[in-house]
Amino acid sequence: MRRWIGLFVYLVVLVAFFIPSILEPVLQFFFPGANEWIFPRESLIKLTTEHLLLSLLAGAVAAVIGMGLGIAATRRAGRPFLTLIRDVSSLAQTMPPAAVLALAIPFLGFGFKPVLLALVCYSTLPVLNNTLAAIENLPRPVLEAARGIGMSRLQVLLQIELPLALPVIGTGIRICVVINVGTATIGALAGAGGLGSVIVAGLTRNNPAWVFQGAIASASLALMLNSLLLAAEHGLQPAILRNHIDGNSALSA
Amino acid sequence: MTLEWRNASKAYGKKRAVNDFSLEVPKGELLVLVGPSGCGKTTSLRMINRLVDPSSGKILVDGRDVSEIPVTELRRHIGYVIQQVGLFPHMNVAENIGAVPRLLKWNKVKIQARVRELLDLVGLPADDYSEAWPAHLSGGEAQRVGVARALAADPPILLMDEPFGAVDPLTREVLQREFLRIRSTLKKTVVFVTHDLDEAIRLGDCIAVMNGGRLVAAAAPGELLLNANPFIRDFTGEDRALRRLARLSVGDTIGQTTPIAPGGYGDSGTPTGLIRTDATLKEALSLMLEAGESSLNAVSPSGRHMGKLTMENLLENAAGIGVS
Ligand SMILES: Nc1ncnc2c1ncn2[C@@H]1O[C@H](COP(=O)(O)OP(=O)(O)O)[C@@H](O)[C@H]1O
Numbered sequence A: 001m002r003r004w005i006g007l008f009v010y011l012v013v014l015v016a017f018f019i020p021s022i023l024e025p026v027l028q029f030f031f032p033g034a035n036e037w038i039f040p041r042e043s044l045i046k047l048t049t050e051h052l053l054l055s056l057l058a059g060a061v062a063a064v065i066g067m068g069l070g071i072a073a074t075r076r077a078g079r080p081f082l083t084l085i086r087d088v089s090s091l092a093q094t095m096p097p098a099a100v101l102a103l104a105i106p107f108l109g110f111g112f113k114p115v116l117l118a119l120v121c122y123s124t125l126p127v128l129n130n131t132l133a134a135i136e137n138l139p140r141p142v143l144e145a146a147r148g149i150g151m152s153r154l155q156v157l158l159q160i161e162l163p164l165a166l167p168v169i170g171t172g173i174r175i176c177v178v179i180n181v182g183t184a185t186i187g188a189l190a191g192a193g194g195l196g197s198v199i200v201a202g203l204t205r206n207n208p209a210w211v212f213q214g215a216i217a218s219a220s221l222a223l224m225l226n227s228l229l230l231a232a233e234h235g236l237q238p239a240i241l242r243n244h245i246d247g248n249s250a251l252s253a
Numbered sequence B: 001m002t003l004e005w006r007n008a009s010k011a012y013g014k015k016r017a018v019n020d021f022s023l024e025v026p027k028g029e030l031l032v033l034v035g036p037s038g039c040g041k042t043t044s045l046r047m048i049n050r051l052v053d054p055s056s057g058k059i060l061v062d063g064r065d066v067s068e069i070p071v072t073e074l075r076r077h078i079g080y081v082i083q084q085v086g087l088f089p090h091m092n093v094a095e096n097i098g099a100v101p102r103l104l105k106w107n108k109v110k111i112q113a114r115v116r117e118l119l120d121l122v123g124l125p126a127d128d129y130s131e132a133w134p135a136h137l138s139g140g141e142a143q144r145v146g147v148a149r150a151l152a153a154d155p156p157i158l159l160m161d162e163p164f165g166a167v168d169p170l171t172r173e174v175l176q177r178e179f180l181r182i183r184s185t186l187k188k189t190v191v192f193v194t195h196d197l198d199e200a201i202r203l204g205d206c207i208a209v210m211n212g213g214r215l216v217a218a219a220a221p222g223e224l225l226l227n228a229n230p231f232i233r234d235f236t237g238e239d240r241a242l243r244r245l246a247r248l249s250v251g252d253t254i255g256q257t258t259p260i261a262p263g264g265y266g267d268s269g270t271p272t273g274l275i276r277t278d279a280t281l282k283e284a285l286s287l288m289l290e291a292g293e294s295s296l297n298a299v300s301p302s303g304r305h306m307g308k309l310t311m312e313n314l315l316e317n318a319a320g321i322g323v324s
């Protein structure tokens, strides 16, 4: 229940930001010294939509790559590559997205593509790590029983491993998407739009009201997606685990 | 179906978990593999359903080399029960039991009927348990479901790896008794692993004792307790004579001795103690010691007087002179 109240609050804040007649007096109150309050070049709705699409697309790509690598590395044939896969994705995450962006622009040009690459590099690790951890920590006797009763390797994966691992993988995907919403502000540096444009313009023109509206819109978006995905994760739990968690509010918070 | 290990060995690096193991299990028999921890029981068992492939030698099921049978096909026709049960936590009891029939593509109605039948067989009322989650079952209940899951597709062979090893002693006895009951109705070839000699004696038609990856001896329980091999003598313990007595019932022993002539009990006088014919000779010995007498009157459960049991009967049976 609390989850839905949170989601509602973030949504209200975001929608209020889209209505200039509400936003302008708020900004005037907080930043009386600024000479322009509402970002004039693009509507906040358009920037937020761009931002959302960029983050979700990067999240989807990272989810597919992270899960795919995680599943591959835990198969019998993939095990020898487990350490390698882990190391490469850790390396990808330690590279600052801005640096990846700078390196990629000469090859991919300005716009959407280099930003997508930087976001995917930066956000694959949580999905991969959670996939690996979830599959590696499944109870041995359950897997032994699954094989022992005559499930093929694919049946064990689809009927036993993935359903049991999905809640933890879901957490990885949620973290990945939230990271992307925050990081997608660098999109402005490559001309890919998004809420980063408001923040960057505010910084260069020394207008804190612009920085503020970009930052708050992006934060509301992140929090809203977090709540939504948390609810979806809850839906992924097998019924039995869901019952347990319902009885334990500390876990569902 | 018959089962056979033929010179089966399994090496892990330099270590030989199982070493040149050969043994045959006739159709419908229950073989118990027993021996100290790490002696290779589990490895030998898992060779049968190919969870372990032997490094050399082979396993035959009904004369067919298992390595030539497609592995999922083989496993779907061999029931498998393990100590930690391994129920699928995201499936309820009915879905767990129906797992193998689903793999065999039975239709829903047939599976549902089979699940109810099995819950009934293992003593769990279907109405209360079908929709229960594994996490909510006690150890004993979970293992009953484990046994039901293994029996679901009516496999001719059942493999059980210390199935009652993780439950408390009282529950273990109940499960053993029920297992014997179930087994008497479904004649399956069973290989049962345990490290508990009493369990082996109680359940086995044949007991194979292993040590260090090798087969030390295989014999019927009564014979095994008379075996002179030093390892077996050490393994069966100083109280093996009592274990022998525990296997025999008063009724069977009375049957072998001459029924008493009406009117007289012979030289030892009229015993005052009573023993039921369904009691074990071990219990009879205990009663004799307690009463300070060397004979007891055997009575049927309905109270009918069946004859006299003497200390001589016990001595003969403990030493293995009468039957094996
Ligand atoms: N997968 C494995 N890798 C290495 N050693 C193993 C493996 N499985 C079993 N062993 C070794 O083989 C021996 C026999 O094991 P096991 O058959 O499980 O014994 P038991 O069931 O009689 O306790 C033990 O020493 C054990 O450590």
Ligand SMILES: [Mg+2]
Binding pocket: B041, B042, B043
């Ligand atoms: Mg074992």
